[in-house]
Amino acid sequence: MTTDIDWDNPKDPRAGSWQRDHVRQYVASDGAEGQFWNGTQTLLLTTVGRVSGAPVRTPLIYGEDDGRYLLVASNSGDGAHPLWYRNLTEHPEVRIQVGAETLHGTARTATPGERAAYWPVMLRHWPAYDDYQAKTDREIPIVVIDPLG
Secondary structure (H helix, E strand, O other): OOOOOOOOOOEOOOOOOHHHHHHHHHHHOOOOOOOEEOOEEEEEEEEEOOOOOOEEEEEEEOEEEOOEEEEEOOHHHOOOOOHHHHHHHHOOEEEEEEOOEEEEEEEEEOOHHHHHHHHHHHHHHOOHHHHHHHHOOOOOOEEEEEEOO
């Protein structure tokens, strides 16, 4: 794990956004407020900015498989990958907060076989992922986070 990153002081989403409010509520309550949102579960992902080198925190819907955490880089079907995904492709070290638990991990893009298996898992958490995929020409990646022991 990179020691020169100040994981405890990440940049949050821009002021006035629902995401910033979600992050602040999640952190202040140790996940009691915000882990469950709009009928699904969320975590806080902290990546290292690929340009700035500073930690950046984002709330995301997640799934789980055999101790791994799964994220969908949908960007609501936009033509470009979300910034958090571009960050972790440059710096795969991440930190996540799931409820009150915080842990470090290594993130990677799911293989084609994993993506095929995990897509239905993630649709159970957020059915709109199919709509997002239909809106874009890019294949929406699924990210697998392996927690570090």
